[in-house]
């Protein structure tokens with residue numbers, strides 16, 4: 001064995017099942033030389049881990065934003081200068097990596113595409129970034145900061161507004177030209193006074209976006225609240241549904257039949273009252289002041305997750321965190337803990353590893369197989385049995401992008 005090879009041993013959760021004792025041997029480029037069950041058959045000075053450790057694929061947050069914002073406030077998200085977004089996102093990237101995330105999907109920001117590039121070129125530390133760049137939305141849609149004149153709102157927005165199939169197609173081409181590796185579309189707006197969500201974009205417009213995204217081999221994901229928007233995006237053939245508030249058994253059945261991923265983003269609706277005020281996060285449910293937001297949220301966080309579980313939907317873990325005080329990057333594994341209350345620890349961990357990886361199109365990165373470039377983490381404890389063992393305090397090693405990070409000692413690249 002070469003001097004610089006590394007061996008990690010412990011329990012292994014491969015994204016589906018667990019073996020109680022196993023090991024992974026890495027070469028000096030971070031490629032898996034061998035993976036085995038039982039005791040490591042050779043002696044080596046470079047063995048890490050042990051019986052109280054679990055090796056598992058890196059965590060993937062399927063829905064987050066690099067907003068560089070300290071606030072949960074649509075005005076701030078729009079007017080914050082992109083330079084500040086980028087500067088604040090660099091430590092956010094490191095925090096994500098050191099809390100066990102080897103990939104994230106940024107679904108709308110002004111910095112995501114450039115963070116993805118800087119990470120892949122080795123300029124900054126962080127997870128692999130799949131990014132939509134600007135999201136797509138109709139004029140006057142959910143994230144249109146309507147107090148401003150339209151031209152000003154569009155100039156500042158992290159979405160491109162597009163109306164009619166041809167503008168929608170053109171907007172897809174524009175974001176792909178800019179480097180988007182996923183298309184994010186807002187298929188619903190806020191809530192009307194009676195509590196009914198307002199669909200955004202017609203099925204025709206949504207179909208045009210999906211077809212153009214798929215023609216470029218890029219996945220399309222849709223923000224959707226309410227039955228009408230959910231039916232529209234299912235009909236249009238999106239790859240995943242974000243939030244999915246308003247899920248019913250009938251709709252879930254359609255989602256399952258089409259193999260669409262469901263990303264319930266529980267974290268963003270689970271706001272606790274804190275010194276910064278929990279109303280911040282609840283403001284993500286936009287619309288009339290007469291809408292009972294807590295009723296909508298309560299149903300989503302109980303009944304709708306149960307429907308998704310019982311219909312055996314493909315569920316991915318996404319936080320919708322933006323990096324603000326109340327949704328800090330680095331705390332994103334909380335989504336797995338919330339999901340575990342309904343799915344159990346193992347299925348929730350599956351959602352946050354192999355499930356999310358498949359949802360964002362990075363299956364191969366999280367597969368623990370011989371000859372793969374490894375992307376895995378080593379935690380203390382048993383996160384497949386005890387969900388809180390996935391917290392950042394429990395992460396010991398992160399292996400990503402040809403490097404090994406000893407998170408506990410804060411040292412980079414042991415290889």
Ligand SMILES: [Zn+2]
Nearest residue numbers: 064065107320
């Ligand atoms: Zn979002």
